[in-house]
Amino acid sequence: MRIEQLTCSIGAEVIGVNLADAVHDDALFAEIRAQLVKHKVLFLRNQDISRAEHVAFARRFGDLEEHPVVGSDPEHPGLVQIYKTPDQPNARYENAWHTDATWREAPPFGCVLRCVETPDVGGDTIWANMVLAYENLPEDIKNKIAPLRARHSLEASFGAAMPIEKRLALKAQYPDAEHPVVRIHPDTGEKILFVNAFTTHFTNFHTPANVRFGQDCAPGSSHLLNYLISQANIPEYQVRWRWQKNSVAIWDNRSTQHYAVMDYPPCHRKMERAGIVGDVPF
Numbered sequence: 001m002r003i004e005q006l007t008c009s010i011g012a013e014v015i016g017v018n019l020a021d022a023v024h025d026d027a028l029f030a031e032i033r034a035q036l037v038k039h040k041v042l043f044l045r046n047q048d049i050s051r052a053e054h055v056a057f058a059r060r061f062g063d064l065e066e067h068p069v070v071g072s073d074p075e076h077p078g079l080v081q082i083y084k085t086p087d088q089p090n091a092r093y094e095n096a097w098h099t100d101a102t103w104r105e106a107p108p109f110g111c112v113l114r115c116v117e118t119p120d121v122g123g124d125t126i127w128a129n130m131v132l133a134y135e136n137l138p139e140d141i142k143n144k145i146a147p148l149r150a151r152h153s154l155e156a157s158f159g160a161a162m163p164i165e166k167r168l169a170l171k172a173q174y175p176d177a178e179h180p181v182v183r184i185h186p187d188t189g190e191k192i193l194f195v196n197a198f199t200t201h202f203t204n205f206h207t208p209a210n211v212r213f214g215q216d217c218a219p220g221s222s223h224l225l226n227y228l229i230s231q232a233n234i235p236e237y238q239v240r241w242r243w244q245k246n247s248v249a250i251w252d253n254r255s256t257q258h259y260a261v262m263d264y265p266p267c268h269r270k271m272e273r274a275g276i277v278g279d280v281p282f
Helices: 026-039 051-059 130-135 139-145 164-173 220-233
Strands: 002-005 012-015 041-044 076-084 110-117 125-129 149-152 177-180 182-184 191-193 199-202 238-241 248-252 256-260 269-276
Touching: 002 026, 012 026, 026 041, 026 248, 051 076, 051 110, 051 269, 125 130, 125 220, 125 248, 130 191, 130 220, 139 220, 177 182, 199 220, 248 256
Parallel strands: 012 041
Antiparallel strands: 002 012, 041 248, 076 269, 110 248, 110 269, 125 238, 125 256, 149 177, 149 199, 182 191
16 A cells, blocks of 8 residues: 655545455555545545445445435445436536535535546546645634634525425425534544535624624625635645546545536536545534
């Protein structure tokens, strides 16, 4: 097993490992998990593993979660098929910078994503280190956001294009979650900037310390939130991965954001993802 760091801030490639072996090899799995916490996202090539092995490896981290909008493979619960095809014009939209499923009370620990089919060129994914994003904030901003909490919404993201009745039913089933704007990594104690595309607003900004007149509250709080979300855009915090068939990415969802780049023509892009149940941010 060899680890090659890909940038100074985030990401490493793991060479000489078959993830199917880590299903039964405790020492190998422990080393992979330690490297994941250290580098925040790991990449592997040539992982010609079955769906059952994919799921079994991801389950070593914890239970797998189902997605309420994007269905799982019926034979392998928890394995989400993210398939883009030329005959799906409405599936051309990819995403904004986000941390997976922060609209849950307990967002995922992380994910294991394998490429089944990819365009010859394009379709990369980018990850950003949100520990570094927090560390480099100005001190006055750190002080301002230290006590803040924010809402994260499935309704306002995946539900936005749904008919109103279906959207409201989705919100009733998955109410907006509230999380600290700065969460603590449970393994390392690091502080993490924890807002993203699922974040709609601060829930405790409107206090005498922050608001004199209405202009301080709105758009004042919106300006601050947009500024914080934009930190993922900074190239010095990022790593970009070019997919090949049977490439795998494993990321720590607690400390990263990611962005699937939609720069390819209508074609097949097929990815399979296993999301691991996480804990409540604090």
